[in-house]
Amino acid sequence: MKNVKARGITALNEPFEAITIDRREVGPKDVLIEIKFAGICHSDIHHARGEWKEETFPLVPGHEIAGIVAEVGSEVTKYKIGDRVGVGCMVDSCGECENCLKGEEQFCLNGNTPTYSGINKYGDRERTQGGYSTHIVVTENFVLAIPEGIELDEAAPLLCAGITTYSPLHHWGAGPGKNVAVVGLGGLGHMAVKIAHAMGAEVTVLSQSLSKKEDGLRLGADHYYATSDGETFKNLAGSFDLIINTVSAKLNLDDYLSLLKLDGTMVNVGAPGEPLSLNVFTLLAMRRRFAGSMIGGIRETQEMLNFCAEHHLGADIELISADQIDEAYERVVASDVRYRFVIDSATI
Ligand code: NAP
Numbered sequence: 600m601k602n603v604k605a606r607g608i609t610a611l612n613e614p615f616e617a618i619t620i621d622r623r624e625v626g627p628k629d630v631l632i633e634i635k636f637a638g639i640c641h642s643d644i645h646h647a648r649g650e651w652k653e654e655t656f657p658l659v660p661g662h663e664i665a666g667i668v669a670e671v672g673s674e675v676t677k678y679k680i681g682d683r684v685g686v687g688c689m690v691d692s693c694g695e696c697e698n699c700l701k702g703e704e705q706f707c708l709n710g711n712t713p714t715y716s717g718i719n720k721y722g723d724r725e726r727t728q729g730g731y732s733t734h735i736v737v738t739e740n741f742v743l744a745i746p747e748g749i750e751l752d753e754a755a756p757l758l759c760a761g762i763t764t765y766s767p768l769h770h771w772g773a774g775p776g777k778n779v780a781v782v783g784l785g786g787l788g789h790m791a792v793k794i795a796h797a798m799g800a801e802v803t804v805l806s807q808s809l810s811k812k813e814d815g816l817r818l819g820a821d822h823y824y825a826t827s828d829g830e831t832f833k834n835l836a837g838s839f840d841l842i843i844n845t846v847s848a849k850l851n852l853d854d855y856l857s858l859l860k861l862d863g864t865m866v867n868v869g870a871p872g873e874p875l876s877l878n879v880f881t882l883l884a885m886r887r888r889f890a891g892s893m894i895g896g897i898r899e900t901q902e903m904l905n906f907c908a909e910h911h912l913g914a915d916i917e918l919i920s921a922d923q924i925d926e927a928y929e930r931v932v933a934s935d936v937r938y939r940f941v942i943d944s945a946t947i
C-alpha cells in the first residue's frame with residue numbers, strides 16, 4: 600500500500616510533519632487496519648529524541664493502536680472486515696523459540712519485530728513504521744481484539760500502558776491482601792492504579808507532589824503520598840509487597856527499595872536512557888528483589904483487554920489532533936499529562 604499518510608520526524612530534534620509511508624501489500628495472513636486512534640507513550644519520546652539508541656529517519660512512532668479491520672488476507676481466520684482491533688509494541692516474532700512457544704513473544708530469542716524502529720521481516724525488509732498514521736498491515740497473530748464495552752480511543756493506550764502494568768501486577772500476584780505502590784502517575788502509572796485496584800490490591804500512589812491526589816484516589820488508589828516530602832520515605836518504610844516503578848527518569852532506587860517488606864519486589868517498567876544503580880545492602884536487608892518487566896505477550900495482552908472490558912477500564916485520555924503532537928510531547932516530559940494523549944487519526 601503506497602502513500603499512506605503519517606506523522607513523523609525526518610531528523611533528530613525536528614518537529615513532526617506530514618509525510619507518507621509505504622505499507623506492505625496485504626499477504627495471506629495479514630490484516631489491514633484503518634487506524635482510528637494512536638496513543639502517545641513516553642517510549643515514543645525516548646525514541647524520537649534518540650535517548651535509547653541512534654535512530655534511523657524518517658521515524659513514525661506509535662505502538663498504542665486502535666482501529667477497524669479494512670481488509671483481510673485469504674488465510675486469515677481470526678478477523679473480518681469491520682472488527683475492532685488493536686496493535687501494541689510488536690508486530691511479529693519468530694514463533695518458534697522457547698519464549699515464543701510460551702506466549703512470551705516480547706522476549707523472542709530471535710528478537711521480536713517492534714511496531715516501529717525495527718526491520719520488517721517481509722518483502723523488502725523495510726523499517727517498520729508505527730501508529731501515527733492512517734493504516735497499518737499486521738500479521739493476524741499480532742492483532743488483538745478490542746472487546747465491546749471499551750471505546751476505541753480509551754482502548755488504544757491499553758495496548759502498551761495497559762499490558763505493561765497488567766503483566767507485572769499479574770506476575771507478582773497483586774490482589775486482595777497485597778500492598779501495591781505505583782511510582783509516577785502518568786500514562787503507565789494511571790493504568791497501574793486502575794488495574795491493581797480492580798485486582799483487589801490496596802493501592803498507594805507515590806507521586807512527585809500532591810497535585811494529582813484527587814485524581815489518584817478517583818482512579819482507585821487508597822493512599823497518595825508526595826515523594827518530595829522526606830517524611831514519606833520514613834513513614835512508609837517496609838510497607839509494600841510490590842512496587843511498580845513507572846518513572847521515565849532516574850530515581851534513587853534505594854529510597855524506594857527501602858519501602859518494601861520482607862520478600863517484597865520492586866519492578867521497574869520505567870525505562871530511562873541512563874543506567875540506574877543501587878546499594879545491594881538495601882536488597883539483602885529484607886530479601887528484597889529488584890526486577891524488570893517489558894510489555895507482555897500476545898495471549899496476555901488479550902487477557903488484559905478482556906479484564907479491562909470486564910472491569911469497565913479504559914485509559915483517561917486527552918484526544919488531540921495530529922498538529923498537536925510536538926506540544927503533547929512537551930507536556931508529557933513536564934509530567935503534565937492526564938493521563939494519556941491520544942491522536943485522532945482522522946486529523947492525520
Ligand atoms: P509518563 O506518562 O511521562 O509518566 C511518567 C511519570 O513519571 C510522570 O507522569 C511523573 O509522575 C513521573 N516522573 C517523571 N519524571 C520524573 C522524575 N524526574 N522524578 C520522579 N518522577 C518523575 O510516561 P509513560 O508513558 O507512563 O512511560 C513511563 C516510562 O515507562 C517511560 O520511561 C517509558 O519508556 C517506559 N515504558 C516501558 C515499557 C516496558 O515495556 N517496560 C512500556 C512502556 C513504557 P508524577 O507526576 O506522578 O510524579
Ligand code: ZN
Nearest residue numbers: 640642759760
Ligand atoms: Zn509504550
